[in-house]
Structures are given as structure tokens and as C-alpha cells.
Amino acid sequence: MGVIKIPQSSVDFFKEHQDEIFKSGNLSEGPWNEKLADKIKKISGAKNAVCVNSNGSGLVAFLLIFKEYYGRKDIMIQSNTMYGVKTIVGTAGYNLVKFIDCKLETLMPSFENLKNAIDNYQGDLNKLVIMLSDMGGIINPDIEKISKFCKDKNILLLEDAAHSFGSTLNNKFAGTFGDAGVYSYYSTKAIFAGEGGVAVTNNEKIGNLLKDFIAYDRFKQKMPIGCNIRLSEIQALLVYSVVSNLNEIINNKLKIAEKYMEACVKSKIDFIDQTKNYNIGNHYKFTIISQEKNIVEALPKIKTTTSKIYDYALGESKDIPKKHLCLPIWYGLDDSILKKVITELKN
Numbered sequence: 001m002g003v004i005k006i007p008q009s010s011v012d013f014f015k016e017h018q019d020e021i022f023k024s025g026n027l028s029e030g031p032w033n034e035k036l037a038d039k040i041k042k043i044s045g046a047k048n049a050v051c052v053n054s055n056g057s058g059l060v061a062f063l064l065i066f067k068e069y070y071g072r073k074d075i076m077i078q079s080n081t082m083y084g085v086k087t088i089v090g091t092a093g094y095n096l097v098k099f100i101d102c103k104l105e106t107l108m109p110s111f112e113n114l115k116n117a118i119d120n121y122q123g124d125l126n127k128l129v130i131m132l133s134d135m136g137g138i139i140n141p142d143i144e145k146i147s148k149f150c151k152d153k154n155i156l157l158l159e160d161a162a163h164s165f166g167s168t169l170n171n172k173f174a175g176t177f178g179d180a181g182v183y184s185y186y187s188t189k190a191i192f193a194g195e196g197g198v199a200v201t202n203n204e205k206i207g208n209l210l211k212d213f214i215a216y217d218r219f220k221q222k223m224p225i226g227c228n229i230r231l232s233e234i235q236a237l238l239v240y241s242v243v244s245n246l247n248e249i250i251n252n253k254l255k256i257a258e259k260y261m262e263a264c265v266k267s268k269i270d271f272i273d274q275t276k277n278y279n280i281g282n283h284y285k286f287t288i289i290s291q292e293k294n295i296v297e298a299l300p301k302i303k304t305t306t307s308k309i310y311d312y313a314l315g316e317s318k319d320i321p322k323k324h325l326c327l328p329i330w331y332g333l334d335d336s337i338l339k340k341v342i343t344e345l346k347n
């Protein structure tokens with residue numbers, strides 16, 4: 001439908017610095033990985049940040065660390081998330097014990113949904129991990145309550161922040177609510193650089209284990225697990241160049257979202273608001289919802305859409321795929337697409 005563009009100033013910054021990498025001969029494990037990790041620490045407020053080659057590789061690494069050093073073996077994930085989240089937990093060799101139900105209003109589990117899942121869990125909470133995915137650009141509104149609950153019960157909480165880099169809840173940055181979190185900079189994400197991720201944690205021990213994990217622990221030679229899931233220097237520079245324009249990218253999308261919101265309000269169409277002052281999103285997706293019936297029947301004139309989040313349910317939340325649609329929203333969205341969508345919303 002359209003082309004997702006990287007801001008020109010990001011491209012210029014990348015071009016300006018790429019020769020430094022070639023001249024230094026430092027194509028991996030070099031200064032751009034360090035600069036990117038420092039930048040992410042500053043932006044997110046996380047105490048530790050490690051660059052990885054994807055969100056998925058970072059999540060697998062955390063799960064393997066939780067298994068080896070914290071005795072974890074069972075996991076719950078939410079019903080409404082990317083299919084790959086299921087393969088991530090399988091890759092890490094976990095028992096997937098439950099898909100937690102989700103609410104249409106947020107596309108994520110509420111505290112009650114999570115509490116229900118825990119109440120019905122027969123296993124040992126000391127062996128459990130809960131991995132929650134922030135959906136569509138906002139952070140799970142109940143995550144503070146969920147995080148406290150998990151801490152009290154000694155459940156490890158992993159935040160899949162693939163969608164939510166740049167979003168905040170009560171001024172706290174995405175990815176920092178659980179024991180660890182991972183961002184994605186994959187091509188279609190809110191803040192995108194082709195490939196790449198950054199893993200964050202406020203836990204010093206987990207952070208250090210991850211740093212050794214990505215180097216196969218080849219210096220200390222103590223860990224039984226580890227794999228090269230590192231980001232190359234060229235890719236670290238590209239992610240750094242894009243992340244430097246985080247605010248410009250989000251503001252550009254906010255302007256599109258504001259136009260959609262105005263049209264939705266006028267036409268009495270429900271949508272997920274990413275501008276509530278306690279829960280500010282990065283506008284990864286603009287989602288409209290229909291509480292009563294199938295959204296295609298409720299809003300037949302809306303034809304200009306992008307991929308849903310998601311058009312399948314991993315668990316029980318089967319009505320979510322049928323009851324939401326996503327409108328086109330990305331950095332540098334073509335004006336003609338915007339106008340077409342507004343016309344369809346008005347109709």
C-alpha cells in the first residue's frame with residue numbers, strides 16, 4: 001500500500017558515520033554497540049541494555065537464563081500476540097501451560113485475566129515465567145499491578161516490548177516493568193531499522209548473564225549456555241541513527257492519529273486511544289474496534305486497512321481478530337492514503 005520510510009536525517013547520520021566502521025576494522029563488538037546500548041539506557045531508564053540481532057533472540061536468551069539460573073520451566077503467554085511468541089518459548093524449551101485471555105479494549109490481558117490464569121495453574125509458581133506482549137504501541141495498562149503481583153509470588157515477568165519502544169505508562173518507559181524486556185527494530189515496527197533489538201533489565205545479575213551469553217561466555221568460560229545473537233556494528237549504527245529520531249517519528253504518526261481520532265469521534269467509531277496522558281503510545285498501530293458485531297459488518301465502508309494485530313488467536317480470545325481493524329499509520333504516510341481513510345471513516 002505504501003512505503004515505510006526512514007527519516008532523511010537518520011539516513012544522513014548513518015552515511016556520515018559508516019566509514020568510521022570500515023576504517024577502524026571494528027565490524028562487530030565495537031563502539032556503536034556500546035553507543036546504542038548507552039542511548040537505550042538513557043532513553044528507557046533501564047540499568048542494563050544489551051544489543052541483540054532481534055527481539056526474538058533476546059527473548060530466547062532471557063528465557064534460557066531464567067531456566068538455567070532461576071529454575072524456570074513453565075510459561076504463560078497471552079492469547080493475542082504474534083505466532084512467533086509461541087515459537088520463541090518452544091525454542092527456549094519451555095512448557096507452554098496457558099494462553100492468557102485478552103480484552104478487546106486493549107488487545108492485552110487485564111490483571112483479572114492474568115489472576116484467573118494463575119488461580120487455575122496447578123504447578124509451582126517458583127518455576128513459572130509470564131511473558132506479556134505490549135500490543136499495537138501501548139503498554140499493558142495493568143502492567144504495574146501485574147508486575148507487583150508477580151514479584152509477590154516470585155513469578156518472573158518478561159515484557160515483550162517488540163511493539164512499544166518509545167511508549168510510556170505513568171512516565172515509565174516500555175520494557176522496564178518486569179524482570180527484563182526486549183525491543184524490536186524489525187522493518188515493520190514502530191521504530192524500525194530493518195533488523196535488530198535491544199534487551200533491557202534493571203537486574204544487574206540478569207544483565208551480566210546476558211552480556212556473557214551473547215559472547216558464548218568465551219572469556220570467563222563458566223556458563224553452560226550462550227550463543228552469538230549480537231548486532232553487527234553497521235546495524236548498530238543504523239538502529240542508533242533511527243532511534244536518534246524517535247520523537248520526530250512518533251510526532252509524525254501522532255499527527256496522523258489525531259486526524260483519525262477526530263474522524264472516529266465524529267462518526268462514533270470506537271478506537272484504542274494512545275494519547276491518554278498516563279498511557280502514551282508510539283502509534284505503532286491505529287486500531288478501531290467494534291464491541292457488538294464483526295467489524296466488517298459493522299463498518300463495511302472501511303476498506304483501506306493494514307494488517308490486524310492479529311488475524312488469529314493463539315488461545316481463547318477468538319472474537320478479537322473479528323472485532324478490530326487497523327488503519328494505515330506509519331512515518332511519512334502518503335497524504336492520499338490519509339485522505340482516503342478519513343473519507344471512509346466519515347462515510
Ligand SMILES: Cc1ncc(COP(=O)(O)O)c(C=O)c1O
Binds near residue numbers: 055
Ligand atoms: C509481539 C511481537 N513479539 C515479538 C516479535 C519478534 O520481533 P523480531 O522480529 O525483532 O524478532 C514481533 C514481531 O515480529 C512481535 O510482533
